[in-house]
Amino acid sequence: MSKNMKEVIEKGNAFACIQCGRCTGSCPAGRECSMRTRKIVHLAKMGEDVFAIPELWECTTCFTCQERCPKEVKTTDMIIELRNISVERNYFPSMAGVPRIIIKNLYDTGSGQPLSPEVAKMRSIIGLAKDPCDVSRDEKDLKAFQRLLDSLPLMRGVAK
């Protein structure tokens, strides 16, 4: 599925944006950093290279802006799609590269947050099975899961 900017902007209804700034005013991340949702929507709509701005990765995807937009612009959905294009073009600001560790954990163990030996012990202390019932419990399930991941675009550029 190739995603191009035009498709993302149209799907996100960005042309309806009147630059009122309700998104920026509602943004809990923007209060603490330089991210301005209104600016991201504007730049994307004008066909600017939004991938060069690291603020694209400062959104927590809380959806407050999208919820409150009076013109029904899908701001959060757009930020997620723009990040997808950014990854597809292999453009990573440094902080966007960090979550790759989580993807590697997902591949190796089936969980983004893997089980540590300490927590395994804690589990048995409170009467749970030491190993949780999940995809990593049976080697056969984990191998099949990894085969599925191997076929997906997610693993692009993630060291196995």
Next chain:
Amino acid sequence: MTEYAFFPGCIGKNVYPGIEKATRLVFGTLDVDLKDYPYSCCPPPGVVACYDKESWYTIGARNLALSEAEDLDIMTICAGCYGTLHNVWHELTHNRKLLEKVNENLDTIGMHYSGKSRPIHFVDILDGMRKEISEKKEIDLGFDVAVHYGCHYLKPSSVTGENPESPSVLDDIVGLVGCRSIEFKDRLTCCGAGGGVMSGEPDLSLRMIETKLKNIQERNVDAIINICSFCHMQFDQSQKKLKRFEIPILHLNQLLGLAFGHKQKHLGLHMNLVSNRDLVKKVKMARRVSA
């Protein structure tokens, strides 16, 4: 007996197993049967959806497909897992082309998803069991609490069907076990953990939760109650990092577990970084409901 497929999520089983245990105890008390499946991570809406949505849909659909043969809906205990699974379900049941693509991917491992098996957040199950919760209550806890909803349980409302500007279900449920939900400034804002920000932009994430904790501390509550394992982790770990807060933090199922008379050790209350000791003392002094 009501039965659900149980999706514990990475944090609930691998980081704070007390949340998994409390869930099993609480739903056992409520006569709801939980069935286990070989799930993977949901996968996280922040990290995986932001990297590649097609992969996110496919991995999510594999999880949804596991309980389809038995026609079971999937109960999640984390707003992040719910955000993923519910969005995947919603998109795949509204977009035939995408469903076909996802099934083509799943075919590599001989699996198929039809859209029948549906994710449900545990709070929505509890919402329909208010009478049973009141009947099973053994202790009126009497805490003053700050409740935290978790963004992806509420939003986007076009998908969740919730009222994200003035929700009340969590306030109501804590009320059933004798707790008072205390108003605080900006109570519905994000905890700062989502969107890959916790791992990618840890300083920003910490500033966001610090503001939130300050607003809560002003109201001098006994505990913060959450319905999301990921928010739970953010509230607990950040307080340790910031070194200036010590507000007990409980997942709603841990709170209900206490009210149903389960032992605090079995609920994993000692597994947080922030101490729950004072809270446990209060439970001992709380009023027992006469039979």
